[in-house]
Amino acid sequence: MNTASGAPNLPNQGPPRDGLPSYGEFARLVYRTAILSDPWLNGVERFRIRGVILAESDAHRLREAAERVAYLHQELAAIVRTHPELLDQFFSLTPFQRSMWLASGGHWHGIARVDLFICEDGTIRACEMNSDTPSGEAEAVIVNRLLHPFHPGTVDPNCDLEASFLEMLMDSHRADRQASGENPEKAPRTVAIIYPTDLPEDLSMVALYRTWLEDRGLRVILGSPFNITVDNRDRVLVLGEPVDIIIRHYKTDWWGEREPIWRGQPEFPDADPLDEQLLPLLAAHAARRVTIVNPFGAVVVQNKLAMALMWEMRHLFSPRAQVWIEELIPQTTRLTSVNVKSLKRSEWVLKSVYGCEGDSVFCGAFLKEREWRSALTAALPRHWVLQRFFKVAPNEDRMLTNYGVYVIGGRSHGFYTRLSAAGTDYTALTAPTFVTTGG
Secondary structure: OOOOOOOOOOOOOOOOEOOEOOHHHHHHHHHHOOOOOOOEEOOEEOEOOOOEEEOHHHHHHHHHHHHHHHHHHHHHHHHHHHOOOHHHHOOOOOHHHHHHHHHHOOOOOOEEEEEEEEEOOOOEEEEEEEOOOOOOHHHHHHHHHHHHHHOOOEEOOOOOHHHHHHHHHHHHHHHHHHHOOOOOOOOOOEEEEEOOOOOOOOHHHHHHHHHHHHHOOOEEEEEOHHHEEEOOOOOEEEOOEEOOEEEEOOOHHHHOOOOOOEOOOOOOOOOOOOHHHHHHHHHHHHOOOOEEEOOOOHHHHOOOHHHHHHHHOHHHOOHHHHHHHHHHOOOEEEHHHOOHHHOOHHHEEEEEOOOOOOOOEEEHHHOOHHHHHHHHHHEOHHHEEEEEOOOEOOOOOOOEEEEEEEEEOOEEEEEEEEEEOOOOOOOOEEEOEEEEOOO
16 A cells, blocks of 8 residues: 655644544544554645434435345346346447356345435435445555444444344355355354455455454454365365455456456456356356355446346336336446447546546546547547536535445445545545534
8 A cells, every 4th residue: 555654744634623633643543443544645735524414314315225235136136037038239248247147046235335425406316336346445444443432423334234244244144154054043153254365455455355354253264265265075265265255356347357448458467267166156156055255246236237228128127127227327328339429528427347436437528529539539539438527516525526325235234435526536535424413
């Protein structure tokens, strides 16, 4: 992680303001957690100390919207299971992506994060749901815990995230054991967290999960997909040790074939699927010999073509879901389905189907015409969607607020809130989120 160690001239080192600690004091609290270690990023403050305060009514609306978005994706998963031709005709899945979906039996959900915005007209829109490898849990839980004492008259909406996450893991394991005919009450002993060990971005989340699990008496093994094997008793091993549960924080599109998304883009040097690790793992998961959270069915649900399917094939959804699609999901369409020359730049956002958290997103309203047309021309259409632009209501500092709402087992359980100066500003400030106790 890129921290500003030893920088003497960092801002906000003065006395507390409005009853809040100085940023230097806050940074010292962060370092003491031994989980978060990056209060500065590239020499710039990464957090806002002053919390985002939600009225209970607004918090309820956001929680409800997140649960409804998760439900829409659950209906979508059921639709794709009923109409397997969509895997080729709509999603254009690669052979190994198809294998992930089929082996999952349609299961995709453990924990997700729905990114919501309150618009200028008061409505709520969901720009995406990260159902594959949702992150930010460490920031959401720890920063809230550190700064809640400085926000009297509020409640911390993230205080039960740990208990809810662990309960979901245990419930998932019990369900798998019952499906395999084994004693569902036999508790798991070893959990592996599988993540891209060469990338530092989510180490704080991995450390948080490890702390939670070890506090429950579970043994935790950290590793990458390359550390996975299966022994002669068909047990899944990580670094040679049998495991009961795998927390998968390695993106589904990285397990399978990696394809260029731009015209003229060089092939990935590691484009081949991780077949030696993936296929035995899929077989073990299908046989319920190991519990995987999140399941590999996220390969379909995480794909932004899922939101395009909601709009282009709404008739396949229940009447209630059709209403929620129009209310919450911005109009989304496949790039292959439109005449790009007729698109009005200010009305659309271009997104790659497996990009997440600002990766490969081009918001026409914040681009010059030349930049917008260049992106449209270079994009390989089957890897991209277009989403209708919506105007977000700025906060008191003229910042745009992204309310990331965690959904665990279909229920909302906390907020990960980020503030940015514009729709294309991905160096957002993370802010603690609290809810007023007065309604």
